[in-house]
Amino acid sequence: MKAAVLRALDQPLKLEDVKIPVPGPEEVLIQVMACGMDAADMMILSGFGYVPKLPHVLGHETAGIITAVGDQVTDFNPGDRVAVYNYFYCGKCVYCRVHREQLCIHMSGILGILERPGGHAEYTVALAHQLVRVPENVAWHDAAVCCDAGITAFHAVDRGGVRLGETVLVIGIGGVGSMVTQICKASGTRVIVAVLDEERGRRALEMGADHILYSRHVNVPEAVRELTAGLGADCVIDVVGVEETFTYGMDTLRRGGRLVLIGYTPERYPLKGEQLDQNELNIIGTRGGRLSDLNGIVRLVAEGRIKSVVTDLFPLEEANEALAFLRSGRALGRVVLLTPSGRKAMGR
Ligand SMILES: [Zn+2]
Structure with missing residues (x-):
């Protein structure tokens, strides 16, 4: 699959062919349709804030279609449309038990930010309990930006x-x-x-x-x-x-x-x-949001109560052009990358 790979800080991303990841027993494989790019990506690229292990794939506003599920996944199936909650939360700690998953003390990563490769790729992997269903009437780019801007x-x-x-x-x-x-x-x-x-x-x-x-x-x-x-x-x-x-x-x-x-x-x-x-x-x-907040914002968007905040779409292959555009300060709203599948699905 194609992925925009971060190999060194302050350097352009490299569009590379990498292996499609294999989901673990509690995980799903997602064919990415759209994934946002924002100031947090620019911060990571310049080494401020989160510092991921390199090489790394950015992308923390990810929406797509499930193509495979692990043995222990029962709630989701291939073909389901989903948005990904970024925090790989444990589900068991004192914070997870009161549904403040973004404060989890045993988090195993944050999609596209820490430990886990994100959505600036044709496929990505997440735990099934991180997924929120996306109704058919929500455009892929709007579903994607629910995962950070929206939540x-x-x-x-x-x-x-x-x-x-x-x-x-x-x-x-x-x-x-x-x-x-x-x-x-x-x-x-x-x-x-x-x-x-x-x-x-x-x-x-x-x-x-x-x-x-x-x-x-x-x-x-x-x-x-x-x-x-x-x-x-x-x-x-x-x-x-x-x-x-x-x-x-x-x-x-x-x-x-x-x-x-x-x-x-x-x-x-x-x-x-x-x-x-x-x-x-x-x-x-305030830090990101709870899983229930992602459900809430996807619902508001699906009900037509929130207008699109996406102003600029770029193909995944032009991730560096999208970055340059963000750095120019000209983006009035959200910038989103579309994968080849995402472009096909949206007729672009
Ligand atoms: Zn936890």
Whole structure:
């Protein structure tokens, strides 16, 4: 099979012929149709964050069709359409038992990120208990991005305890921000989106945002207070997570408000204890999502309640071109690679 292989950090991926993997007793073999590519892939390529053993195959937004199942697999069959939950969770530890699989302490890998080769290939392998069924009406590229952009957004909105009638400030409108905006709207909240430029402002409006703030030109906390009778936002969901956004995100919260941090950098954030305590603010971390969050976002997409956040498709064979496009900063939404089978299935 063809795979885009990472042989050395900071070097182009190599399109190689490699052996089709063989699934273990509890695993399935998946013919990949579509797999996203995002900032996490760029981070891994440059050696920041997760450091996989090389050679490695990236790809942590994978959707496809099961072609073989291990002896002990009973819930899935060849021909099933699936999206892959990235965490190879144990199913038995204290976190798995309460269905917080992304916090599993005996994880044996993360698809396309650590230990396990991902979906930038024609086939990949996952444990059967990592799979979520994908209805026929969901396009392959949309199913793929549920596995990271979608699940991350769904879980973050849940972590933020976002409720009907509240006002949420979303900072950043790439793939994840687009998903967060739509999920908040589907939850009956008013959504204000902070963006850098007009192109992204238009994008946020397309995703259903009620108000756009250009963070280079306005004082975001003041502007949000003007829109909320002087109170501030009930919840801020910071998809960017740099010092500047953290600071204005905190300053935007109303008393008792919640700040959910999705994005982050290696730096520490400046935290004012007085501001935190006197206003009873909450800072909430979020990691990917639970298996149930992946089910949730696939369901919302299948019901037609979430518009596609995929803006650019590339053939698997042009993985390096897709990377260059991502690095250029021109991607307004999610970038997805299609395998030859995926292109055929989608008539492209
Ligand atoms: Zn576990």
